[in-house]
Each structure stands twice: as structure tokens, then as C-alpha cells.
Amino acid sequence: MIMRTFWHHHRELYRYQLTAHEVRDALREQLDPEYSLEQCQNDLVALKEWGCLTTIYDSSRATSIASFLSPALLYQATPEAMAIETFLAEQTRANASSGALRQGDLSRLWDMLIRIDEMLQQDLAVLNTSQCQEIADEWQRAFEIWNTMAREAAQYLANMISASQSSKPDLEAYQHYKSAVVAYVHGFAQALTLYGPRIREQLAQWRALGKLEPFVSLLANYLNPPAPTLDQVRTVDELRLDAQKQVDALAGWFAPGKNADSFRRNALAEVDKVVRRAASLASASRPNANYAQQLQSLAHTFLQARDGETAQQLFSVAFAHPLPIHLSEGLAGTPNDLYMPDQAIAWQEEPASTLYLRPVSRTNRGEQAREDPIIDNRLLTQNLIEQYEERLQEQLRRFNRLFAQERLDIGTLKKVTAQERTILLDIIDSCLGQPSHQCRALDDSIVVLLNPDEAEYTLLKASDGVLLLPRYCLERRMMPALVAVSARDSKEREDEDVDR
The missing domain is CATH 1.20.58 (Methane Monooxygenase Hydroxylase; Chain G, domain 1)
Structure with missing residues (x-):
């Protein structure tokens, strides 16, 4: 602690020489409030004998002849000791650093x-x-x-x-x-x-x-x-x-x-x-969908209820419904229907509603569940097919926009949409996964990756961010029949634009 005190004053306070009183005060604040001056002087003498400290006489503070003849000692750490403390501090900081x-x-x-x-x-x-x-x-x-x-x-x-x-x-x-x-x-x-x-x-x-x-x-x-x-x-x-x-x-x-x-x-x-x-x-951390244990504890709570009102309140809170449709009014109705203190012989009268209880046995398990009606999924299937074909046509239009020319250099693209970037990445991944570095596109044309070992990188800008990737060059090769179909489609699109 004494050497760390010298290191602290040396690095942060730019004070290189300390008296025994200053060292004692610093250790009292950091280590022991009862640290005495005699103990501090003994520790400083031991550190001096070990070569960690050097002493010089401070006669600048002398106020009398006696104090001038016996000046106070100033303690200064040696360069080697400061180097060791600096190393230990750096190791501590490195271990504590995240x-x-x-x-x-x-x-x-x-x-x-x-x-x-x-x-x-x-x-x-x-x-x-x-x-x-x-x-x-x-x-x-x-x-x-x-x-x-x-x-x-x-x-x-x-x-x-x-x-x-x-x-x-x-x-x-x-x-x-x-x-x-x-x-x-x-x-x-x-x-x-x-x-x-x-x-x-x-x-x-x-x-x-x-x-x-x-x-x-x-x-x-x-x-x-x-x-x-x-x-x-x-x-x-x-x-x-x-x-x-x-x-x-x-x-x-x-x-x-x-x-x-x-x-x-x-x-x-x-x-x-x-x-x-x-x-x-x-x-x-998702909740468990098995509620058997919760229902079991709720049933025990119903059995321990003191009266019908308490049971009704518990039921309303548990199922978030004031009146259960699968229980009779006499069991889960209002408390006035269950207990009327002004009518002493109300229990002898006929009940307002008759409750029929089915016998419990293996053969009688209540009403059989009816089969669900057959759902006509033809319209839903047709809608799904139309949506899929529409997405396919949209992808094909984006693909044709990207490969308007036979050769596509990614470095020349200024900005693309997120969907066009996805199409490009799918094509590049497919080409890199094939030994011939080529793949079949949506319109059955062949796309060839010309430079799979490209070392130069470029930035592909899209509407949602920037992607760093090698500057690949792709070439689209079409069959003769596909060329004729593509020319016909482009002519039809031009005619539609003129009509509009």
C-alpha cells in the first residue's frame, strides 16, 4: 500500500517526494485509521533497506537552527520500484477491463x-x-x-x-x-x-x-x-x-x-x-400449455370455499366470465337465489328448475362430439396460387431489370432494392455452390459467375443498408427459344405502355 501511494502521487498528482506524515495520513484513509507514525517510519525504513525508496533531507521548511541541523526526511520511490508498480497496475487494469x-x-x-x-x-x-x-x-x-x-x-x-x-x-x-x-x-x-x-x-x-x-x-x-x-x-x-x-x-x-x-x-x-x-x-421461457395442475388446484379451492358467493367470485376471476354456461343457475347464480333468510321453509318448495344428472359410467360419456363440417378450401387454394404466381412474376420482372444487359458487374450498380439484393445473393450463392459456377434462373436461362475468386470488394447499396461483398461479374446466357419469347414479351410490354 505504501508503494501504491507513492505511485498514485507520482502518476496522478505529480508529486515525487513525500514525508512520513503524508504517507501516514494517506494510509489512514485507505487502510487503517489507527496506523501510527512510528509504524509508518519503520515501514519506510524497511522499504529503503530493500531498495524501493531513497531519502533526501528537506531543509527548506526549517524555521529554527535546531530544525535546520536536523531536517525532515523526504522519501522518493526509485525508478525500478515505480516500474514494478506501473506493471502491476497495468495488469490489474487489463484483468478488470471488459x-x-x-x-x-x-x-x-x-x-x-x-x-x-x-x-x-x-x-x-x-x-x-x-x-x-x-x-x-x-x-x-x-x-x-x-x-x-x-x-x-x-x-x-x-x-x-x-x-x-x-x-x-x-x-x-x-x-x-x-x-x-x-x-x-x-x-x-x-x-x-x-x-x-x-x-x-x-x-x-x-x-x-x-x-x-x-x-x-x-x-x-x-x-x-x-x-x-x-x-x-x-x-x-x-x-x-x-x-x-x-x-x-x-x-x-x-x-x-x-x-x-x-x-x-x-x-x-x-x-x-x-x-x-x-x-x-x-x-x-415460453409458458407451458398444460393446465391440468392449475385446474386441479382450482378444484381444491372450490371444495374449500365457505359459501356459494365465494365460489362464484373465484370462478369469475379464474375464467373471466360472470356466469358459466355449462353450470346451472342454482349452482352458480346470484347469492339471493341460493340463500333467502326471510323464507324459512323455502327449502321445502319445489325447485324452480330441474337438474338432470347423467350417470357416470364407461358406457355413458355424455354427448358424442359432432364432426366438424368439411371446409371448402378451393377458393383459399386458388388465392394462394394466384399470390404465388404474382410473387413469381414480380421476381421475374426484378430479375429482368437487373440483367437488362447480358453481363452484370456488381460494382457498377449504384443502388438496388432489398428484393433485388436478395435475388442477387441467391444467384451468387447458387453459383458458388456449383463446380461449374453457374445456375439456372427463374426464366430457365443460365447465369454464370465469371470471377468466383475475386479479391476486390465493393459496396452494394440498398434501401435498407449497405452490404460489403466481392465485386462479382455475372453473365446471363439464354437459349434461342427463350430469346424469342423474351423479345415478344418486351414488345408486348412496350405496346401496353403505348396504349396507356
């Missing part, structure tokens, strides 16, 4: 690499000291952004895995968590898909053009500030090794099949688990 998917860091990292590439277009041998320092500083900022982004992303994925293994969460809260995490992870995965290949190609271009080795040598010269003592001076080989490790770490994270790709796969797999678990929780 992680994050910093989608904006990818764009900032790409912008910094672009600026570094513009600087590397010049000859590094003719650059002055300020320009070299600017390149090294820009790389350090880019490396820190990547390091923080990778660490936070790994922590967030670990928290997703632990959250998926927790038991009995609140369904409503888990549904909100599911919708938020799906959008959150998919957004980061799309950004990673967009910027990952760019960063990978940029680093590969530096290596191919021979700029990577001079760049590493430049970073090694400006990696650390000048050391105050000779013991802390690092050799050129050590600095170059550290610079090379930084470049290799960033390049390895974005390499094909490495951390970036594996994170994207694992994140999408965890999202699928979250969605599946939310569905299972929703199905498990």
Missing part, C-alpha cells in the same frame, strides 16, 4: 501507414534528423494503436466466451446484449475485412521494394530516448531487434490465416453461439 472492439482504430492505423508510405517514397539517406524523427514517431503511434486494439479485442472475445458459459441470465437483458453484440462484432469484422488486406499488401510492398530494412534501421536509431547513464545505454543490435520485432508483430497479426483472420472466425462463431443461446432461452 475489452473493446475499436473499429475506428483500424482506419486510423491505415491512415498512419499511408503517411509513413508517403514519407518512405523519398530516399532515407537524404532525410534530415527532424524528418527521420517524424517517421519514427508516426510509427510509434501506429504501433501503440495496433497494440491497444489487438489487446482489447482479445479481452473482449475472452469476455464473450465467459459470458456464453454463464448460467441463468435474464432473458430480456440477454436479448438486448445479443442485438448489441451482433451489430458490434459484425461492424468490427467488416472493418477488419476491409482494412486487413490493405495493411497486409502495404507491408508486403515495402518488403518487395526493399524499403523495410532501411525503415527498421531508422526506427532503431529513434526507438529509445538518450539514456542518462552508460549502464542504461542499449546496443545497436538490441535496438534493431526491438524495431524488427515491432514490425514483424504487426505484419504477423494481419498475415493470412493468423490473428486477424482467426479472430474474425472466432468472433463470428461466438456471435452464432450468442444468437443460438438467446433462441434457446426464449423457447425455454
